[in-house]
Amino acid sequence: MAITGRSLRDAAENFRGHINRVLAQTVTRTPVFVIPAEETHRIQVAFRLPGQPAGPQLVTGFGRIRVYLGQVCESERRADGRHELRTVEYRYYLTPEGAEQPLLRWEYIRAPEAGALWCRHHLQGPMNLPLPGHVVSLNDLHLPTGYVAFEEVLRFCIVDLGVRPLSDAWDGILRDSYERFKTEFTQ
Amino acid sequence: MAPLPVALQEAIERGELTPEQLRQLITLEAEELGLTFDEAVKLARERRLPKTALGADLELLVQLLPA
Numbered sequence: 001m002a003i004t005g006r007s008l009r010d011a012a013e014n015f016r017g018h019i020n021r022v023l024a025q026t027v028t029r030t031p032v033f034v035i036p037a038e039e040t041h042r043i044q045v046a047f048r049l050p051g052q053p054a055g056p057q058l059v060t061g062f063g064r065i066r067v068y069l070g071q072v073c074e075s076e077r078r079a080d081g082r083h084e085l086r087t088v089e090y091r092y093y094l095t096p097e098g099a100e101q102p103l104l105r106w107e108y109i110r111a112p113e114a115g116a117l118w119c120r121h122h123l124q125g126p127m128n129l130p131l132p133g134h135v136v137s138l139n140d141l142h143l144p145t146g147y148v149a150f151e152e153v154l155r156f157c158i159v160d161l162g163v164r165p166l167s168d169a170w171d172g173i174l175r176d177s178y179e180r181f182k183t184e185f186t187q
Numbered sequence: 188m189a190p191l192p193v194a195l196q197e198a199i200e201r202g203e204l205t206p207e208q209l210r211q212l213i214t215l216e217a218e219e220l221g222l223t224f225d226e227a228v229k230l231a232r233e234r235r236l237p238k239t240a241l242g243a244d245l246e247l248l249v250q251l252l253p254a
Contacts, residue, residue: 012202034202037209037251044247048199052188053216053244068240072250089250091243101238113233124238139238 004082008075009036011083012043015073019045019150022177025167026154030056032069042088046070057097061162064097069150092153094161101126106148118142151178188219188241209251216245228252 003018005011012034020031035044047055047069055067071090075083088110093102105124112120122142128135151174157163158170167173191199195211198204204212210224217227219241227236231249236242 009202016202033199035199035204035209035212035248035251036202037204037206039206039253040251042251044251046244046247048244050190050196052241054240066240068243070243070247072247089247091247093240093243095240102240105238105243109234116234 003085004078006082008038008041008043008083009034011075011085012036012045012073015043015085016045018177018180019069022151022154022173025173026165026170027058027157027163028056028067029166041075041083042072043075043085044070044072058157058161058163060157062096065103065157065161066093066095066097067153067157068093068095068102069153071150087147090148090150092148092150094153094157103127106145106153108147119144121145121147149178149181151181188216191215209248213245213248213252216241216248220245 003011003015005014016032016034023029023031030047030049032045033048037043046053049055055069057064057066069092072088073085074088075085078084087108090108092106094104095102103125107124108121110120112118119142121144123145124142125138127138129138155174158165195208198208213227214224217224220227220237222230227245228249230236231246234246236245
């Protein structure tokens with residue numbers, strides 16, 4: 001079974017509800033919102049604070065860091081008539097308080113522009129890599145990552161950045177959600 | 188970014204934007220970057236918007252438009 005619904009909007013609501021349940025039990029009660037586009041059979045799911053496309057600031061062991069999660073999914077009509085969502089693009093950004101640009105950007109672009117041959121699942125950020133005789137910014141490279149589920153970003157925030165989880169059951173919640181998306185939500 | 192018009196904010200909260208409201212949202216986010224709607228769409232499709240949450244959001248919203 002995949003993330004489906006009777007309509008594009010129904011599938012989107014199922015997805016939104018799932019993400020918000022996971023968020024509320026792990027790192028934030030700030031919800032994501034859905035923007036549907038019936039014309040293209042696509043939806044955007046993203047954090048959207050009043051008036052701005054931004055997520056909440058998380059209190060980490062390294063200060064406050066703002067998180068932005070955004071995805072575009074496309075609905076495919078199955079033989080049984082249900083709408084099934086597939087990821088078209090994602091952006092997961094972590095921006096320390098006061099920084100002008102994100103420190104870490106996980107991105108997926110299913111259909112890059114013509115001539116773009118870089119890894120479609122990649123990580124970038126404004127940090128220099130000391131290569132022999134050169135210093136290269138990670139922003140100028142597309143470090144391969146494979147598909148990154150949003151659950152893994154939340155896990156990184158808790159385990160590595162020290163965000164205090166909102167539930168003692170956070171590990172199981174992220175594991176269950178991750179497994180569900182690995183098996184049910186194709187990309 | 189300035190507060191969104193009430194009707195647009197309510198539509199986002201309901202998850203029921205019309206195509207016109209989607210274009211309105213893109214226009215407002217584009218203006219925040221000093222761009223017009225057409226400029227933002229072009230730059231988004233070329234992956235040349237600022238690498239910020241606002242730029243990312245615009246790129247994703249443009250993906251909702253017909254090609």
